[in-house]
Amino acid sequence: MLTAAQCGLVACPACGTITRLTVEQFQNPPKCQLCFARLHSRKPMSVQRSWAWLTAGVLAYLPANIFPIMITTVFGKSEPNTIIGGFFVLWEMKSYLIAIVVFLASVVVPVLKFLAVSYLLISIQRRFQHSRYDRTRLFRMTEFIGRWSMIDVFVVAILAALVQIGSIAQIDPGIGATAFGATVIFTMLSALALDPRLLWDDPSTATGVSADPTAVSGAVQVATADRSL
Amino acid sequence: MRQQSVDRDGASPQHRPVVESVLASLVACHECDLLHRKVEIELGAVARCVRCSASLYTKKKNSIDRALAVGVAAVITFVIANCFPFITISVSGNSQSMSIVSAVFALSREGLWLLALLSFGFILLFPLLRMAGLLYILLPLRLHKRLPGMEAVFRYTVFLSPWSMMEIYLFGAIVAMVKLASMANIELGYSFWAFALLNVLTVVSLQMIDNHSLWEFISDAKKQEQQREREQEARAQPTHAPGYSHGVVS
Incomplete structure (x- = not known):
């Protein structure tokens, strides 16, 4: 089992083209020959940047829950709706499936994402050696599901666009929607900043040895073909 | 051998194309950085990382x-x-x-x-x-x-x-x-x-x-274009281009 970094190689973060780097070039990498993206073996400042975005996301989640995400006006009577309030309204309407979807997207997913990214970051900082495969899967799930929280913002936007019926009913977006959108965007950036390769890096076999690729290729794993998509 | 490979441009002219073709035959997992040798796979198959099972490439x-x-x-x-x-x-x-x-x-x-x-x-x-x-x-x-x-x-x-x-x-x-x-x-x-x-x-x-x-x-398209450019340059050199005069006449 050899990683690209152990062989003195780096895969372009954009196009995947393999480039051979000297020890000095690992510190200050050149651009990719094919696509001109700045090369890096690991995302620079990955853990710090990921923590920073995550903190911003948690901070934005507080106003997202305190301030109304929309204001409903029926026959001149205004009523602010918070995130959790929207779930209760749907539940009382007996739309259980949609209520659960909204609850998952606006409460469960953001909170689980805070916890998951924190756990992954701590596991990198503490150099956990166990369950690397499971942590990689956790990372993939976090990355995939985070965007779906944006559904709440779009629901507010669509309702505000549709319900403009003169004096009968009107729905307006509230400042909480911006805060919630910020939470989703910040946590997405947090997951994008996190480099999953750090989950697999052993401190003992770090980068730097610029081996001869012709000699290396014999020791390299052959990819497994999988018929099932 | 080792000494040559440490310096990128120190590799001998015969050695360099070999190194390039070997590098082109490798793929690193984008999620765990494990190096793999690319192999031909069946149509519709997915090549996966042996360590973290991320998808590396497919063939369609x-x-x-x-x-x-x-x-x-x-x-x-x-x-x-x-x-x-x-x-x-x-x-x-x-x-x-x-x-x-x-x-x-x-x-x-x-x-x-x-x-x-x-x-x-x-x-x-x-x-x-x-x-x-x-x-x-x-x-x-x-x-x-x-x-x-x-x-x-x-x-x-x-x-x-x-x-x-x-x-x-x-x-x-x-x-x-x-x-x-x-x-x-x-x-x-x-x-x-x-x-x-x-x-x-x-x-x-x-x-x-x-x-x-x-x-x-x-990448292939880029290499082909570079190849064409090299050929054109070679043709533009009047001394060592046998087909040059013919090209002007026609």
Whole structure:
């Protein structure tokens, strides 16, 4: 089992083209020959940047829950709706499936994402050696599901666009929607900043040895073909 | 041997093409950095990382043709989806309809400019740029031509993909309609169906070709062009070009 970094190689973060780097070039990498993206073996400042975005996301989640995400006006009577309030309204309407979807997207997913990214970051900082495969899967799930929280913002936007019926009913977006959108965007950036390769890096076999690729290729794993998509 | 390989340009002229071909035969897992030797796989198969099982590359039949066909269909559907009403509701004789972009205006109405701007990107601008970017790559590849900046365009196209949120917007519309179902009559416009189809096409287009294969096509096209340029330069040299005088006469 050899990683690209152990062989003195780096895969372009954009196009995947393999480039051979000297020890000095690992510190200050050149651009990719094919696509001109700045090369890096690991995302620079990955853990710090990921923590920073995550903190911003948690901070934005507080106003997202305190301030109304929309204001409903029926026959001149205004009523602010918070995130959790929207779930209760749907539940009382007996739309259980949609209520659960909204609850998952606006409460469960953001909170689980805070916890998951924190756990992954701590596991990198503490150099956990166990369950690397499971942590990689956790990372993939976090990355995939985070965007779906944006559904709440779009629901507010669509309702505000549709319900403009003169004096009968009107729905307006509230400042909480911006805060919630910020939470989703910040946590997405947090997951994008996190480099999953750090989950697999052993401190003992770090980068730097610029081996001869012709000699290396014999020791390299052959990819497994999988018929099932 | 070791001494040569440490210095990139110190490798002997005979050694360098060998090194280059070996590097081209390797692929590093984008999630755990494990090095793999690329092997031929069956049509329809996926090559996976042996350590973390991330997908490395796939092999598809007529991938560029199919991706191009779906891509053109997606752009047409995108235009249709933005030309008609999306949803119409009516309450006791009063009706109100919206198009896809209305949601963006509704957010800006109450002064949520930043959120409106971002939503405009997520549901309209980024998806469109992504589709256009893909066509900008696929069309020249299909015609064996090269357009300027293909590599950069594809890089930004991949970069945009997590920020394209059309499918989330579609589900948002469904949730919004369920919320209104008990108090208003809801009518789905042509846009809604076009938009739903657009989402299906987007999923299908992702199945047609993977990024790794596309980068390989782009890399091959670039190498071919460099080869042609070298040949042209060689032909332009009057002393060592046997076919040169013939070329001028004809």
